Amino acid sequence: MSDNNKKWFSLNLNFSSKQKSSSDSCGCGKTTGGCNSSTDNDVSHEEFLDAAVNASIGEERRKDGFEQVFDVKMDRRTAFKKLTASLMIGAGAVSTSCSMIAGEETKEKAQIDWEEQFKGNYKLMTDEEKQGTVDRLVRSYQLRTGKNISMSSKNAEEDVLFGYAFNISKCKGYMDCVNACVEENNQDRDSQMQYIRIHEMKEGKGFNFNEADDNYYHEVPAEGHFYMGTQCFHCDNPPCVEVCPVQATWREDDGLVVIDYDWCVGCRYCMAACPYDGRRFNWSKPEVPEEEVNKNQHYLGNRMRKKGVMEKCTFCVQRSRAGQNPACVEACPTGARIFGNLLDPESTIRWVLENKKVFRLKEDLGTEPKFWYFMD
Amino acid sequence: MSKYILSTKYWSLILCISILYSCKNHEDEYHSIHDKIEAKSKDYKGTSISSDSYIDHVKTVEITEGNHTFLIPERKSQLQSYACMECHTKPLSEMQKNNELYKKAHWNISLNHANENIMNCITCHNGKNMDKLHSLTGNQIDFNNSYVLCSQCHTKQFDDWKGGAHGKRIGSWAPPRASLTCVNCHDPHKPHIESRWPARFNTEKVKERK
Numbered sequence: 001m002s003d004n005n006k007k008w009f010s011l012n013l014n015f016s017s018k019q020k021s022s023s024d025s026c027g028c029g030k031t032t033g034g035c036n037s038s039t040d041n042d043v044s045h046e047e048f049l050d051a052a053v054n055a056s057i058g059e060e061r062r063k064d065g066f067e068q069v070f071d072v073k074m075d076r077r078t079a080f081k082k083l084t085a086s087l088m089i090g091a092g093a094v095s096t097s098c099s100m101i102a103g104e105e106t107k108e109k110a111q112i113d114w115e116e117q118f119k120g121n122y123k124l125m126t127d128e129e130k131q132g133t134v135d136r137l138v139r140s141y142q143l144r145t146g147k148n149i150s151m152s153s154k155n156a157e158e159d160v161l162f163g164y165a166f167n168i169s170k171c172k173g174y175m176d177c178v179n180a181c182v183e184e185n186n187q188d189r190d191s192q193m194q195y196i197r198i199h200e201m202k203e204g205k206g207f208n209f210n211e212a213d214d215n216y217y218h219e220v221p222a223e224g225h226f227y228m229g230t231q232c233f234h235c236d237n238p239p240c241v242e243v244c245p246v247q248a249t250w251r252e253d254d255g256l257v258v259i260d261y262d263w264c265v266g267c268r269y270c271m272a273a274c275p276y277d278g279r280r281f282n283w284s285k286p287e288v289p290e291e292e293v294n295k296n297q298h299y300l301g302n303r304m305r306k307k308g309v310m311e312k313c314t315f316c317v318q319r320s321r322a323g324q325n326p327a328c329v330e331a332c333p334t335g336a337r338i339f340g341n342l343l344d345p346e347s348t349i350r351w352v353l354e355n356k357k358v359f360r361l362k363e364d365l366g367t368e369p370k371f372w373y374f375m376d
Numbered sequence: 377m378s379k380y381i382l383s384t385k386y387w388s389l390i391l392c393i394s395i396l397y398s399c400k401n402h403e404d405e406y407h408s409i410h411d412k413i414e415a416k417s418k419d420y421k422g423t424s425i426s427s428d429s430y431i432d433h434v435k436t437v438e439i440t441e442g443n444h445t446f447l448i449p450e451r452k453s454q455l456q457s458y459a460c461m462e463c464h465t466k467p468l469s470e471m472q473k474n475n476e477l478y479k480k481a482h483w484n485i486s487l488n489h490a491n492e493n494i495m496n497c498i499t500c501h502n503g504k505n506m507d508k509l510h511s512l513t514g515n516q517i518d519f520n521n522s523y524v525l526c527s528q529c530h531t532k533q534f535d536d537w538k539g540g541a542h543g544k545r546i547g548s549w550a551p552p553r554a555s556l557t558c559v560n561c562h563d564p565h566k567p568h569i570e571s572r573w574p575a576r577f578n579t580e581k582v583k584e585r586k
Contacts, residue, residue: 160423174575
């Protein structure tokens with residue numbers, strides 16, 4: 001693999017950039033050390049750091065996909081564990097694919113499972129690889145259920161940065177958004193997991209989440225109360241992304257914070273790191289009745305999840321990247337939810353930000369959520 | 377000595393540049409999301425995404441108010457008994473004279489909007505030409521532009537609606553913008569929206585929090 005093909009995870013130690021700047025700008029032509037430094041054995045801090053990083057995880061910085069899985073230094077115990085697990089899958093795949101009795105479909109299924117097991121991180125995939133995994137998932141669904149779905153791997157569009165505004169004066173707590181979200185995003189029906197929470201708050205008490213009720217059931221709007229919704233705020237500086245030990249979650253170029261459900265190990269660090277309670281965990285296998293499955297899917301969005309992975313609001317990536325409003329925006333009967341492109345100076349979201357008195361939750365944390373609240 | 381001075385110069389240059397670079401190379405180039413929006417939208421060229429396919433199920437008309445030009449749903453074709461002239465052949469005052477000759481019409485409409493000092497039927501409807509509405513000063517207003525009537529009193533809501541802070545977008549966030557107009561949500565004869573029950577109740581949450 002060529003070195004300039006930057007597909008690996010690089011530790012952001014500000015190292016390479018510093019060295020480059022000094023070598024570029026230095027008049028003496030030396031690429032290392034200072035201009036008048038002798039070529040002695042002094043090791044600079046950066047060089048030491050680099051050497052240390054190289055010695056510990058150097059090779060892994062240059063690997064992807066198969067190499068990442070197969071070409072790793074590990075102790076005997078881990079090696080045996082991995083080998084056994086892979087052997088089980090492998091043996092299954094080999095036995096079915098070589099078997100004379102197994103049908104073509106079973107063989108294909110095994111082949112898909114094999115390739116899916118060893119695919120790389122979606123973030124590192126080329127467009128062809130993304131299309132490949134999406135095609136496999138569609139075919140796999142077809143083989144298992146006999147039904148066709150459409151799944152997209154559409155990338156972020158240029159000149160698009162998604163933002164959201166929420167009108168506290170207009171929200172009346174009808175919860176139509178929650179219903180629409182559950183249906184659109186194929187959320188588990190049994191556990192009643194919901195991305196959106198609507199908080200009923202007493203007027204005159206401000207934003208007091210301790211006394212707010214997010215599971216009311218009475219005629220709304222209730223007198224003396226106001227309503228505000230929370231969900232994933234798609235922070236521009238997302239703490240959930242920082243803490244993920246396997247880089248299964250990241251911020252896309254159009255601002256969406258997304259999860260690769262196939263890369264997530266379910267450690268729930270991100271859930272703990274999110275100051276807004278925006279992330280959800282699948283404690284059980286998500287089940288959606290076949291006739292209710294939304295078949296318009298995106299790899300990073302509403303495709304079917306597994307047990308033990310994180311999920312959250314994606315601003316309906318399957319809809320928003322195609323130009324449609326997210327399901328919650330479309331379902332809201334009051335017009336309290338406004339969605340749009342922050343980079344378009346003519347967009348309605350920009351008008352709201354520039355002309356209404358907007359604020360965000362916990363702004364002092366520096367998470368830079370792209371979700372603004374405002375009042376009439 | 378001069379060599380020494382030269383090298384200090386170099387050093388300070390290197391220091392400056394490396395500080396500059398290290399700031400630039402920080403994960404986020406921008407101090408805040410607002411800086412990012414401002415910087416990145418400077419040379420905004422538009423996107424390939426269009427709202428066309430999401431709004432083509434609605435018949436729309438284009439309006440321009442102030443700096444805002446956008447689409448709103450066409451109204452007249454949605455009105456059941458338009459054109460009104462089909463029944464209102466004579467001015468209202470004449471038709472009301474021989475009341476017993478005609479069947480009672482619009483019996484289901486009662487005005488519940490402001491009080492009787494401020495509004496009655498003819499505040500908006502034009503008794504002489506029922507096919508048009510009229511403003512407070514008597515100017516004719518087309519049924520498709522009924523928002524002009526509302527804007528006579530509800531100026532703040534009108535400003536918010538023009539900008540996009542009030543009301544609802546149709547279908548898509550992308551341009552061209554299509555938004556619902558006043559009467560698509562508010563019944564002009566009875567603009568108050570009744571309270572109702574929430575769409576769902578989370579029974580699992582109740583169990584979890586016991």
